[in-house]
Amino acid sequence: MDLNCDMGESFGDYCLGCDDEVIRYITSANLACGFHASDPQVMDRTVRLCAENGVAVGAHPGYPDLRGFGRRNLDSTPDEVRSDVLYQTGALAGIAKAHGVALQHVKPHGALYNTAAAHPATARAIAEAVAAYDPGLILVTLAGPAGETFRSIAAEMGLTVASEAFADRAYTAEGRLVPRGTQGAVIHDPEVVAARCVRMATEGVVESIDGKRVELKADTICVHGDNPSAVALVKALGHALTQAGVELKAMGRAA
Numbered sequence: 001m002d003l004n005c006d007m008g009e010s011f012g013d014y015c016l017g018c019d020d021e022v023i024r025y026i027t028s029a030n031l032a033c034g035f036h037a038s039d040p041q042v043m044d045r046t047v048r049l050c051a052e053n054g055v056a057v058g059a060h061p062g063y064p065d066l067r068g069f070g071r072r073n074l075d076s077t078p079d080e081v082r083s084d085v086l087y088q089t090g091a092l093a094g095i096a097k098a099h100g101v102a103l104q105h106v107k108p109h110g111a112l113y114n115t116a117a118a119h120p121a122t123a124r125a126i127a128e129a130v131a132a133y134d135p136g137l138i139l140v141t142l143a144g145p146a147g148e149t150f151r152s153i154a155a156e157m158g159l160t161v162a163s164e165a166f167a168d169r170a171y172t173a174e175g176r177l178v179p180r181g182t183q184g185a186v187i188h189d190p191e192v193v194a195a196r197c198v199r200m201a202t203e204g205v206v207e208s209i210d211g212k213r214v215e216l217k218a219d220t221i222c223v224h225g226d227n228p229s230a231v232a233l234v235k236a237l238g239h240a241l242t243q244a245g246v247e248l249k250a251m252g253r254a255a
């Protein structure tokens with residue numbers, strides 16, 4: 001199982017997340033590319049951090065919305081989405097190349113990610129950008145019913161897809177993420193997170209916010225870097241998975 005974290009989300013003098021600590025417990029990192037967070041200096045530092053810790057690097061492109069941290073939906077056309085994703089992926093890949101690091105994957109961020117799950121035109125635009133830049137890159141999509149259309153479109157283009165579940169987010173009975181702002185949408189208890197993720201990895205299921213059993217097959221599990229409990233969560237999660245006999249390995253290095 002791959003453990004990933006959204007990282008490199010600081011900007012200028014503003015610091016967000018605990019990248020230096022979280023990096024020790026993950027196998028893949030999704031790095032902001034300057035549109036919803038980050039800047040060239042932060043990208044450079046975070047790529048270097050990943051290289052020093054043997055963590056695989058992925059691009060985390062979002063809508064051009066620094067003020068809203070990329071979590072507000074923008075009325076972007078498919079052409080705009082394609083160009084924006086291509087631009088951000090290329091920018092991060094250039095910095096990664098300078099550090100001798102090959103880009104492993106692309107994972108859309110925030111509102112762009114959610115829009116792609118609901119709107120095929122947006123999903124296709126993202127997949128086209130990835131395929132145009134490097135068809136060997138892995139495209140990360142939501143696990144479960146929410147990512148079904150996106151996965152199908154990416155597969156049609158010949159892209160390798162990794163289905164992603166969220167360690168610290170609650171799910172509905174339909175296998176979709178509970179909207180942020182809803183009570184219980186974000187989970188902070190490390191023991192609860194660890195137990196949920198062991199079930200995801202070993203049984204392919206998760207318990208919904210209302211106690212129902214939901215099938216959720218995942219190739220990678222994400223902990224959000226801006227969660228105040230991120231370090232404790234990812235540390236507990238990695239330990240629990242290892243104890244359960246689950247091997248931790250970057251998605252691009254899976255057998």
